[in-house]
Amino acid sequence: MAARMDGPGSADASSPASGETPAEPRSSTRLPPVISLAWGLQRRPARGPRPGLTLDRLVAAGIEVASTEGVGSLSMGRLAKQLGVGTMSLYRYVSAKDDLLTLMVDNALGRPPAIDPATQDWREGLTLWAEGVRAAYRRHPWALRVPITAPPLGPNNVAWLEAALQAQANTPLSEQEKLSSTLLISGFVRNESTLTADFARGAGAGGEQVMPKYGELLAMVLPEDRFPALHRAIHSGALSDEDDIDHEFDFGLQRILDGVAALIEQYGPGGGQSGRGAAP
Amino acid sequence: MAARMDGPGSADASSPASGETPAEPRSSTRLPPVISLAWGLQRRPARGPRPGLTLDRLVAAGIEVASTEGVGSLSMGRLAKQLGVGTMSLYRYVSAKDDLLTLMVDNALGRPPAIDPATQDWREGLTLWAEGVRAAYRRHPWALRVPITAPPLGPNNVAWLEAALQAQANTPLSEQEKLSSTLLISGFVRNESTLTADFARGAGAGGEQVMPKYGELLAMVLPEDRFPALHRAIHSGALSDEDDIDHEFDFGLQRILDGVAALIEQYGPGGGQSGRGAAP
DNA sequence: AGATAACTGCGTACATCGTACGCTGTAGTG
DNA sequence: CACTACAGCGTACGATGTACGCAGTTATCT
Numbered sequence: 374m375a376a377r378m379d380g381p382g383s384a385d386a387s388s389p390a391s392g393e394t395p396a397e398p399r400s401s402t403r404l405p406p407v408i409s410l411a412w413g414l415q416r417r418p419a420r421g422p423r424p425g426l427t428l429d430r431l432v433a434a435g436i437e438v439a440s441t442e443g444v445g446s447l448s449m450g451r452l453a454k455q456l457g458v459g460t461m462s463l464y465r466y467v468s469a470k471d472d473l474l475t476l477m478v479d480n481a482l483g484r485p486p487a488i489d490p491a492t493q494d495w496r497e498g499l500t501l502w503a504e505g506v507r508a509a510y511r512r513h514p515w516a517l518r519v520p521i522t523a524p525p526l527g528p529n530n531v532a533w534l535e536a537a538l539q540a541q542a543n544t545p546l547s548e549q550e551k552l553s554s555t556l557l558i559s560g561f562v563r564n565e566s567t568l569t570a571d572f573a574r575g576a577g578a579g580g581e582q583v584m585p586k587y588g589e590l591l592a593m594v595l596p597e598d599r600f601p602a603l604h605r606a607i608h609s610g611a612l613s614d615e616d617d618i619d620h621e622f623d624f625g626l627q628r629i630l631d632g633v634a635a636l637i638e639q640y641g642p643g644g645g646q647s648g649r650g651a652a653p
Numbered sequence: 654m655a656a657r658m659d660g661p662g663s664a665d666a667s668s669p670a671s672g673e674t675p676a677e678p679r680s681s682t683r684l685p686p687v688i689s690l691a692w693g694l695q696r697r698p699a700r701g702p703r704p705g706l707t708l709d710r711l712v713a714a715g716i717e718v719a720s721t722e723g724v725g726s727l728s729m730g731r732l733a734k735q736l737g738v739g740t741m742s743l744y745r746y747v748s749a750k751d752d753l754l755t756l757m758v759d760n761a762l763g764r765p766p767a768i769d770p771a772t773q774d775w776r777e778g779l780t781l782w783a784e785g786v787r788a789a790y791r792r793h794p795w796a797l798r799v800p801i802t803a804p805p806l807g808p809n810n811v812a813w814l815e816a817a818l819q820a821q822a823n824t825p826l827s828e829q830e831k832l833s834s835t836l837l838i839s840g841f842v843r844n845e846s847t848l849t850a851d852f853a854r855g856a857g858a859g860g861e862q863v864m865p866k867y868g869e870l871l872a873m874v875l876p877e878d879r880f881p882a883l884h885r886a887i888h889s890g891a892l893s894d895e896d897d898i899d900h901e902f903d904f905g906l907q908r909i910l911d912g913v914a915a916l917i918e919q920y921g922p923g924g925g926q927s928g929r930g931a932a933p
Numbered sequence: 934a935g936a937t938a939a940c941t942g943c944g945t946a947c948a949t950c951g952t953a954c955g956c957t958g959t960a961g962t963g
Numbered sequence: 964c965a966c967t968a969c970a971g972c973g974t975a976c977g978a979t980g981t982a983c984g985c986a987g988t989t990a991t992c993t
Contacts, residue, residue, distance in 0.1 A: 377725075402866045404873055412874055421969030422959045445657075448950060459972040461952080470951065518800070521847075524867045526874060531883070538882035548889035550904070556848075557841070557905045564840035567801075586682045587804045593684055594692055594806060602818035603811070609828035624830070625837045631915040632908030701940025702988040728979060739943040741981080750980065 377471060377520045407472040408526045411479055424465065426456060428476070431466050435477045439515040444474075474519050479527025481513035482506075485536035490543045495637075496630055498540025499554075503562050503626055506533065510566035517567045533559075545640035546633075554633050561629060565622045572618045588612030657751060657800050687752040688806045691759055704745065706736060708756070711746050715757045719795040724754070754799045759807025761793035762786075765816035770823045775917075776910055778820025779834075783842050783906055786813065790846035797847045813839075825920035826913075834913050841909060845902045852898045868892030 409415055410428060417424075434455045438447050449470055453460040467473045486505050488498045510517055525534065537555040546554065588607045595603060606612065689695055690708060697704070714735045718727045729750055733740040747753045766785050768778045790797055805814065817835040826834065868887045875883060886892065 402869050402873075404870060408870070408874065418969065420961055420967065422961095422971085424970065449952080450950075453972095461972050461974095462970080464952070465970060465972095520798070520800070522851075524870075526870055531871065531874065531880065535880045535883045538886055542882055548886040548891040552886055552891050553901055553904045554908070556901065557908060560844035560848075560905075561837070561840065564844065568836075568840075571802075589682050590684060590688070590804075590806055591811065593682075594688060594811065600811065600815045602822055603815045606818055606828040606832055611828040611832050621833055621836065624833045625840075628834070628837060628909055628912030628916065630912070632910070632912035635911040635915065636908065698940060700938065700988095700990050702942085704941065729981080730979075733943095741943050741945095742941080744981070745941060745943095 377474075377522055405523065405526070406468060407475050410467075410472070411476055411527045426458065426462070426466060428466050430456065431463065431473060432476045432480050435473055436481060436513070439477065440513065444515040444518045471522065475523070475527065478516045478519050479525075479529045481516045482509050482527075482529040482533060483512075484529065485533045488536050488540045490539055490541075493540070495541050495544045496634065499537065499558060499630060499633075500626065502533070502537050502540055503558050506559065506562045507566055507622065510563070510570070514566075514570040514573075517563065517570055544637060546637065550636065558626070558629060561625055562622075565625060568621065569618050657754075657802055685803065685806070686748060687755050690747075690752070691756055691807045706738065706742070706746060708746050710736065711743065711753060712756045712760050715753055716761060716793070719757065720793065724795040724798050751802065755803070755807065758796045758799050759805075759809045761796045762789050762807075762809040762813060763792075764809065765813045768816050768820045770819055770821075773820070775821045775824045776914065779817065779838060779910060779913075780906065782813070782817050782820055783838055786839065786842045787846055787902065790843070790850070794846075794850040794853075797843065797850055824917060826917065830916065838906070838909060841905055842902075845905060848901065849898050 404414075431452070435447060435452055438451055438455055442451075449463055450460045452473075453463055456463075463473075467476070486501055488501060490498065493501070525531065534555065537558070538551050541551045541554065544551070588611075591603065591612070592607055597604065684694075711732070715727060715732055718731055718735055722731075729743055730740045732753075733743055736743075743753075747756070766781055768781060770778065773781070805811065814835065817838070818831050821831045821834065824831070868891075871883065871892070872887055877884065
């Protein structure tokens with residue numbers, strides 16, 4: 374785990390890597406090798422022994438370990454043991470651990486639900502979408518602990534993006550606005566899912582107690598005179614409820630969708646495609 | 654870096670640690686030791702040699718290293734060298750690296766702007782607030798790479814929370830809703846700041862190119878027939894603009910604030926304090 | 934004043950990781 | 964059958980977080 378938390382001083386980008394044999398269009402910008410892998414754009418070399426494993430098996434085993442022991446415990450050695458191979462064998466399939474993580478996360482997302490703009494309006498569609506992403510994160514909480522290091526290019530990530538755009542197809546929003554709304558909701562769901570995962574069973578990622586205690590802890594720390602607004606909040610009981618966490622998701626999503634609705638209304642009645650042009 | 658990415662199977666919580674000498678109120682729930690430190694609730698022991706360092710110097714040096722070389726390069730050894738002491742000396746001030754990071758992040762946030770509900774309405778206040786958080790993250794991009802592992806209890810975090818609540822004081826929202834709105838905005842700003850930081854200078858955390866290329870990369874990967882909505886978006890040029898990133902922030906914030914405004918309007922005209930009770 | 938206790942600085946040691954390198958064996962190709 | 968490109972993987976290295984315990988320091992107690 375290095376590149377995933379590196380700061381300004383890390384420029385290990387290029388290095389043409391090894392097995393890039395793409396059937397992809399020529400271009401100045403190259404596809405990151407991981408992405409070629411994820412889309413299955415790699416030809417298997419003709420010569421040499423047949424590989425004993427497959428990328429899919431690596432990813433599946435990685436997900437299994439991450440699910441049962443947490444990503445924190447997922448080391449290359451651990452994964453190799455799971456698969457009954459030597460540690461270094463894994464590097465025949467994946468050029469670095471980060472690649473594996475990228476693949477695992479994309480895989481964990483799964484396929485998006487089919488959204489038909491003809492039978493569902495944008496709000497239903499985006500709600501379905503957001504709940505779908507949340508469900509995926511609920512199934513694979515470890516995915517939330519993997520930092521995002523690159524824009525979403527994996528097959529499932531892209532499919533989800535497409536689904537969100539389709540949900541907004543019958544909307545007067547510009548393409549830019551559709552993308553922005555999607556980004557907004559996607560980030561929101563990820564945040565909220567992380568919170569939910571941390572709160573679940575009262576243990577944060579560090580292992581400490583979290584939610585119902587939060588108000589109590591805050592109260593212990595506050596110089597009673599400053600922080601009057603916080604005191605009001607604490608004493609209103611707003612920080613003591615246990616099931617708040619589920620409400621947070623609905624609350625946030627409704628707020629965001631209301632905001633998008635307000636934007637759509639600015640385009641005036643009549644709806645329909647329009648695209649381009651800044652909001653009035 | 655272990656606990657920060659650990660999954661389900663990590664229960665290293667307790668262990669009464671060493672130097673807890675709190676002047677804090679009795680309670681069943683203990684304050685995490687780091688938090689006592691952050692609020693300066695530790696008495697210096699009477700006996701023994703005077704410490705050669707201070708927590709503040711640790712934190713300041715940590716921030717300096719993180720700022721210039723990235724958090725990824727901030728190791729205990731590196732920090733010790735910066736301070737001209739032995740590595741293990743640091744553990745006299747901080748019980749683990751995670752504590753140091755927590756302290757650093759809280760410190761990086763700085764003090765919130767003063768928000769007076771009498772002269773600013775809630776929307777101005779929250780806008781100011783959001784921009785303040787964003788500015789802090791812009792000053793300390795490395796803070797975005799430190800995973801959140803516990804609810805915000807540091808002095809600055811708490812002060813920012815208070816400020817957000819104060820901005821909404823003259824609002825009919827319930828305390829619960831004020832907190833939820835704050836959480837929503839706070840998460841949003843963090844997300845957006847992370848994206849901005851990654852996009853800045855075209856390098857993601859992994860070191861790859863990011864933004865203007867994103868549309869191009871997507872286009873390389875898409876089976877042209879599926880993903881029609883995405884194709885529309887790409888060809889609209891929505892993914893090619895360079896300065897979109899700054900617009901994203903405004904867009905998202907406006908959407909969220911519009912959503913909050915919609916909620917406030919549901920309370921009907923007249924405004925004023927009310928609190929409690931679910932929305933009509 | 935001397936003894937004692939509490940504390941600080943920190944050297945050493947260890948366990949864990951990611952992964953570069955290079956050797957050995959294998960499966961198609963010429 | 965030789966050759967070549969590739970698969971599996973043992974070994975080794977450099978980082979890193981931190982437990983442990985020793986030696987020196989200082990305030991308090993006798």
